[in-house]
Amino acid sequence: MIRIANGQGFWGDSLEAPVDQIRRGPIDYLTLDYLAEVTMSILQKQRTRDPQAGYARDFVDLIARVLPDLKDRRIRVIANAGGINPMGCRDAVLERAERQNLPLKIATVTGDDITDRLDQFMKRGIELKNMDTGEPLSAIRAQVERANVYFGAFPVAEALALGAEVVITGRVADAALTLAPMIHEFGWKETDWDKLSAGIVAGHAIECGAQVTGGNCQVDWETIPDLADIGYPIVEAEPDGTFAVTKHAGTGGRVTVASVKEQLLYEIGDPTQYITPDCVADFTTVHLDQAGENRVRFTGIEGRPATNYYKVSISYTAGYKAMGSLVYTWPDAYKKARAADQILRQRLTRLGLRFDEIRTAFLGANGCHEIPAAEPSSEIEPHLSEVVLRVGVRSENRAAVDRFTREIAPLVLNGPPGVSGLGLGRPRVEEIIAFWPALIPKSEVRPEVAIWPSAS
Amino acid sequence: MAKRELIEIAHARSGDKGDLVNIGLIARKPEDYPILVREVTTDRVKQHFAGVCKGKVERFELPNLGALNFLLHEALDGGGTMALKADPQGKTFGTALLRMEIDVD
Numbered sequence: 001m002i003r004i005a006n007g008q009g010f011w012g013d014s015l016e017a018p019v020d021q022i023r024r025g026p027i028d029y030l031t032l033d034y035l036a037e038v039t040m041s042i043l044q045k046q047r048t049r050d051p052q053a054g055y056a057r058d059f060v061d062l063i064a065r066v067l068p069d070l071k072d073r074r075i076r077v078i079a080n081a082g083g084i085n086p087m088g089c090r091d092a093v094l095e096r097a098e099r100q101n102l103p104l105k106i107a108t109v110t111g112d113d114i115t116d117r118l119d120q121f122m123k124r125g126i127e128l129k130n131m132d133t134g135e136p137l138s139a140i141r142a143q144v145e146r147a148n149v150y151f152g153a154f155p156v157a158e159a160l161a162l163g164a165e166v167v168i169t170g171r172v173a174d175a176a177l178t179l180a181p182m183i184h185e186f187g188w189k190e191t192d193w194d195k196l197s198a199g200i201v202a203g204h205a206i207e208c209g210a211q212v213t214g215g216n217c218q219v220d221w222e223t224i225p226d227l228a229d230i231g232y233p234i235v236e237a238e239p240d241g242t243f244a245v246t247k248h249a250g251t252g253g254r255v256t257v258a259s260v261k262e263q264l265l266y267e268i269g270d271p272t273q274y275i276t277p278d279c280v281a282d283f284t285t286v287h288l289d290q291a292g293e294n295r296v297r298f299t300g301i302e303g304r305p306a307t308n309y310y311k312v313s314i315s316y317t318a319g320y321k322a323m324g325s326l327v328y329t330w331p332d333a334y335k336k337a338r339a340a341d342q343i344l345r346q347r348l349t350r351l352g353l354r355f356d357e358i359r360t361a362f363l364g365a366n367g368c369h370e371i372p373a374a375e376p377s378s379e380i381e382p383h384l385s386e387v388v389l390r391v392g393v394r395s396e397n398r399a400a401v402d403r404f405t406r407e408i409a410p411l412v413l414n415g416p417p418g419v420s421g422l423g424l425g426r427p428r429v430e431e432i433i434a435f436w437p438a439l440i441p442k443s444e445v446r447p448e449v450a451i452w453p454s455a456s
Numbered sequence: 457m458a459k460r461e462l463i464e465i466a467h468a469r470s471g472d473k474g475d476l477v478n479i480g481l482i483a484r485k486p487e488d489y490p491i492l493v494r495e496v497t498t499d500r501v502k503q504h505f506a507g508v509c510k511g512k513v514e515r516f517e518l519p520n521l522g523a524l525n526f527l528l529h530e531a532l533d534g535g536g537t538m539a540l541k542a543d544p545q546g547k548t549f550g551t552a553l554l555r556m557e558i559d560v561d
Contacts, residue, residue, distance in 0.1 A: 392540030394538070
């Protein structure tokens with residue numbers, strides 16, 4: 001049996017979670033997921049300013065902080081912290097290790113970045129059509145920022161086989177970070193579809209960190225113990241493809257069949273075909289048992305052969321947006337917020353500003369759900385203590401969006417009464433980075449694995 | 457038959473994939489799963505999200521988990537970073553679904 005922990009569900013997740021995973025109980029592998037789609041574009045912007053940047057700097061600080069513990073406990077780390085500059089990330093980690101006089105073997109998995117090859121692909125008839133809309137990439141080619149392929153678990157397993165104590169990857173499918181040590185330790189083959197699918201289900205269960213151990217858990221949330229000290233998830237994997245999800249003893253949170261079900265259903269499509277680079281997992285074959293306190297056992301998982309394609313995530317610029325908020329108070333808070341929204345829209349029209357979209361939300365009334373069933377009843381409505389008016393605009397024209405940001409604050413003095421500006425100041429104009437999901441034949445790209453220091 | 461709110465017999469989690477929202481709807485007790493299958497149809501979900509979900513609604517059954525998975529197409533104003541919604545990643549669609557009134561035996 002091997003223990004594979006997750007210590008980071010996204011870049012910006014708890015800084016203490018990975019440290020607790022290392023220090024508060026036994027684990028063999030620590031996986032860290034830093035790369036949301038939007039993260040790649042943020043990293044791109046950072047690298048434009050500084051060629052040395054472009055990776056998750058938090059990861060470098062983390063390794064520097066826990067390196068002696070990793071050595072003592074022989075824990076190996078797998079992280080997609082490399083972003084768009086895995087080699088830069090490796091060098092930064094090595095430098096910090098040298099400062100502590102601790103030798104470290106680091107492997108990188110690269111080759112996912114195909115930004116510079118897009119025109120070549122398109123010339124050869126690989127259209128990189130949008131998987132959702134069917135449009136060819138040529139429609140937005142001029143706006144493209146980056147294109148990265150999602151690799152699977154086998155190159156990461158190869159890095160482990162080379163003896164890496166830390167594996168730094170660029171874009172790799174999130175769940176593959178968890179599957180990789182199983183392939184490495186148990187010698188699973190590329191055609192062991194059921195076992196690979198089990199590893200993917202395990203990865204899916206823990207890739208969002210504490211979202212499987214009681215965080216964001218809707219069922220009986222008030223009775224979940226000690227969320228302040230919530231334990232992050234650990235997979236206890238067996239060579240036959242069965243496994244349990246648990247957490248360290250003495251930590252908060254709760255691992256139950258119910259909390260696990262919520263996470264299994266998170267961000268999936270057709271459950272009979274969860275497509276990954278390594279296999280197609282069938283979530284309708286998963287059997288769950290409460291095997292003890294804070295321990296859920298997974299059995300019966302089946303899967304099918306992988307497809308001949310990798311998924312590609314292409315980011316592109318898509319105009320500008322800004323969001324402004326004001327809060328209206330009792331009496332008639334909702335009525336005033338709606339009136340202010342109308343006034344604002346009339347002013348924007350009078351200014352001749354054109355937007356692709358103007359969007360209003362009334363937080364405190366029906367701002368998030370926005371469905372008819374969530375609208376406050378006519379009895380409740382006049383008694384609402386406050387309603388936040390939140391207006392957003394989007395346009396190709398930066399000047400129009402910028403002009404909008406000047407129209408919020410005046411409403412405090414020249415619109416309906418009983419309003420506060422929330423101390424937020426003028427809204428900020430943001431450039432929008434949008435995503436274009438596409439497929440590319442696997443034969444067109446190859447993952448590259450390198451280890452440092454090299455064997456020679 | 458009595459009218460009940462779905463939240464009494466089910467829990468849920470939702471998330472995004474582009475302009476699409478998925479909602480996992482789970483029976484609190486396995487024996488209530490058939491009620492979910494009978495009551496929470498794609499038509500009813502589409503109607504419940506009137507004005508929010510502009511595309512089709514798909515439903516998948518996971519009897520092994522006593523759960524249904526719904527895909528709400530064109531529900532996020534273009535999705536993710538494009539969306540100006542207060543909930544651009546569809547995180548609260550799960551609880552929105554739990555407000556649905558259903559018939560229980």
